[in-house]
Amino acid sequence: MKAKSLYQRRLVNFIMLSITAGCALFSFLVLVMLIIALCKNGYPALTKTFFTALPAPPGVDEGGVSNALQGSIKMILFSALIGVPTGILAGLYIGELARNTRKADFVLNACGILSGTPTIVTGLFVYTLIVIPSGHFSGFAGITALTLIIIPVTARITAEILVQSSTAMREAAFALGASQWNVTFFVLLRAVRSGLASAILLTIARISGETAPLLFTALNNNYEADSLSQPTASITVTIFQYALSPFAERNDIAWGAALLLTLFILAVTLIARYTGKPQYLSRPLR
Amino acid sequence: MKNKPGLRKGNFFESIAKGERIVTETHAEINNEDITLDVKEFNLFYGAKQALFDINIKIPKGKVTSLIGPSGCGKSTLLRSVNRINDLLSIVRIEGNMYLNDDPIYDPAVDVIELRKRMGMVFQKPNPFPMTIFENVVYPLRIDGERNKNVLAEVCEKSLRGAALWEEVKDRLNDSALAISGGQQQRLCIARAIAAEPEVLLMDEPCSALDPIATNKIEDLIDAMRGEYTILMVTHNMQQAARTSDYTAFMYLGRLIEYGPTGTIFQAPHCQETSDYVTGRFG
Numbered sequence: 001m002k003a004k005s006l007y008q009r010r011l012v013n014f015i016m017l018s019i020t021a022g023c024a025l026f027s028f029l030v031l032v033m034l035i036i037a038l039c040k041n042g043y044p045a046l047t048k049t050f051f052t053a054l055p056a057p058p059g060v061d062e063g064g065v066s067n068a069l070q071g072s073i074k075m076i077l078f079s080a081l082i083g084v085p086t087g088i089l090a091g092l093y094i095g096e097l098a099r100n101t102r103k104a105d106f107v108l109n110a111c112g113i114l115s116g117t118p119t120i121v122t123g124l125f126v127y128t129l130i131v132i133p134s135g136h137f138s139g140f141a142g143i144t145a146l147t148l149i150i151i152p153v154t155a156r157i158t159a160e161i162l163v164q165s166s167t168a169m170r171e172a173a174f175a176l177g178a179s180q181w182n183v184t185f186f187v188l189l190r191a192v193r194s195g196l197a198s199a200i201l202l203t204i205a206r207i208s209g210e211t212a213p214l215l216f217t218a219l220n221n222n223y224e225a226d227s228l229s230q231p232t233a234s235i236t237v238t239i240f241q242y243a244l245s246p247f248a249e250r251n252d253i254a255w256g257a258a259l260l261l262t263l264f265i266l267a268v269t270l271i272a273r274y275t276g277k278p279q280y281l282s283r284p285l286r
Numbered sequence: 287m288k289n290k291p292g293l294r295k296g297n298f299f300e301s302i303a304k305g306e307r308i309v310t311e312t313h314a315e316i317n318n319e320d321i322t323l324d325v326k327e328f329n330l331f332y333g334a335k336q337a338l339f340d341i342n343i344k345i346p347k348g349k350v351t352s353l354i355g356p357s358g359c360g361k362s363t364l365l366r367s368v369n370r371i372n373d374l375l376s377i378v379r380i381e382g383n384m385y386l387n388d389d390p391i392y393d394p395a396v397d398v399i400e401l402r403k404r405m406g407m408v409f410q411k412p413n414p415f416p417m418t419i420f421e422n423v424v425y426p427l428r429i430d431g432e433r434n435k436n437v438l439a440e441v442c443e444k445s446l447r448g449a450a451l452w453e454e455v456k457d458r459l460n461d462s463a464l465a466i467s468g469g470q471q472q473r474l475c476i477a478r479a480i481a482a483e484p485e486v487l488l489m490d491e492p493c494s495a496l497d498p499i500a501t502n503k504i505e506d507l508i509d510a511m512r513g514e515y516t517i518l519m520v521t522h523n524m525q526q527a528a529r530t531s532d533y534t535a536f537m538y539l540g541r542l543i544e545y546g547p548t549g550t551i552f553q554a555p556h557c558q559e560t561s562d563y564v565t566g567r568f569g
């Protein structure tokens with residue numbers, strides 16, 4: 001085969017570099033435009049009323065989303081409180097207690113399929129499971145849907161982190177005569193805690209942006225829900241409904257809510273990055 | 287190549303190739319020792335693949351014994367069978383038995399957790415737990431439920447002194463164990479391994495991840511531990527075996543070929559194969 005000339009190689013190199021750099025620039029520009037649009041349209045809406053007032057009737061100014069804020073916080077908090085521990089325990093089973101068994105493989109695959117399921121399907125499932133039998137939408141149904149999204153994701157991440165990162169410490173602890181219980185909770189969980197915390201924060205960031213599963217389950221509410229058995233407003237569903245509204249002041253609120261949500265997710269993601277710094281053996285061996 | 291005079295005819299490799307049983311050339315000096323660990327007719331299989339064949343070896347008390355041999359010959363497997371850490375792999379199956387101070391290691395009635403407390407193990411890569419230096423050292427006592435602060439502090443100091451690390455870390459016992467250097471981490475792992483006063487200390491290439499200076503410190507430490515601890519050490523490095531150990535065992539393809547005093551193994555081995563290996567003709 002004839003060797004390519006230096007000129008040819010340089011040309012190919014230049015073309016490849018230009019194309020990839022162009023694509024990179026494009027995706028960066030999209031992000032910048034998105035942030036500019038969000039800030040320009042959303043920032044003016046973030047007034048004190050926005051945070052403190054209930055929604056106003058259509059066409060009336062002075063409306064806020066205090067109920068949606070509360071609803072979102074409640075639903076995210078409760079689903080995380082139930083889903084994260086359940087997911088971690090399931091992950092411990094898959095990645096440690098039943099490590100390398102067929103049962104664990106089976107559960108891991110199930111979690112893989114579940115976490116790949118479109119969330120609108122999860123919403124529909126909870127709709128038939130809870131909303132139809134109970135006869136009404138409810139915050140409880142919303143929490144159930146979000147929890148069902150959190151569990152398989154958390155379980156899979158926990159199992160994967162455990163299997164990847166812990167062999168050395170696991171063996172060291174067993175070699176000292178530690179029990180399975182002690183190894184699992186005092187050594188392994190400790191060893192993976194920062195990576196795990198960061199993965200969990202990312203999962204929470206992810207469910208914070210979910211709309212489809214709430215649409216079928218918690219729906220919305222113009223007032224503050226007295227209890228979780230009532231339909232419950234959320235930021236995402238509010239964005240969806242207000243953005244489609246023919247009233248300009250509602251569109252503005254939708255922009256404000258979108259900006260708020262993006263800032264929240266951005267903050268959580270940044271915290272997750274910071275938390276997830278690998279610690280174990282990060283120093284060179286000397 | 288001609289056999290040197292006095293060398294036993296080298297026919298091990300042929301026998302292995304034919305699948306014949308190997309009888310280890312064990313030097314008579316072993317018979318004069320107190321035995322801490324006695325391995326009898328031990329076979330080990332990873333699934334269908336046999337990794338250890340008819341291993342018979344007696345590890346003397348208070349001495350340093352090295353396992354040498356080419357990579358993949360089963361040194362780590364043998365070491366990891368002693369504290370049954372291989373049990374963690376579900377595919378492992380064994381035949382034969384081992385005895386720690388006359389107590390059987392493989393027996394349905396054995397409590398593996400209690401058994402492992404009688405041994406210490408040091409791994410190739412330092413593997414401190416993500417806790418403070420203090421908590422790392424006293425971990426073996428913690429799992430036994432020891433809460434008395436004085437006892438813990440005493441054991442911590444004694445173990446760190448025993449691992450020649452006390453002077454370097456005594457002022458920062460509450461720092462993370464991950465913040466010290468790799469060589470210090472390995473000595474910390476040794477301190478942790480001796481905290482519960484094990485009857486035998488197993489070391490799997492404890493210096494292979496360390497630089498020459500850190501390696502020297504560990505070798506000096508092993509030298510100083512002689513007499514007080516029974517050490518069974520795997521090493522890839524023949525100079526290290528020659529420098530540090532009292533007895534040396536040469537393994538090849540899952541068999542134990544020759545076992546005797548280190549000086550004899552390196553200078554006047556009985557077997558041609560051992561001679562070829564220690565003089566660097568293969569491996």
Ligand SMILES: Nc1ncnc2c1ncn2[C@@H]1O[C@H](COP(=O)(O)OP(=O)(O)O)[C@@H](O)[C@H]1O
Pocket residue numbers: 332337355356357358359360361362363364375
């Ligand atoms: N977990 C395992 N599963 C299957 N085979 C293994 C496993 N660990 C080691 N082996 C095999 O057993 C043999 C001996 O390995 P090992 O004891 O690690 O050798 P050494 O420590 O002497 O380099 C090798 O052929 C290796 O491939």
Ligand SMILES: [Mg+2]
Pocket residue numbers: 361362363520
């Ligand atoms: Mg090895």
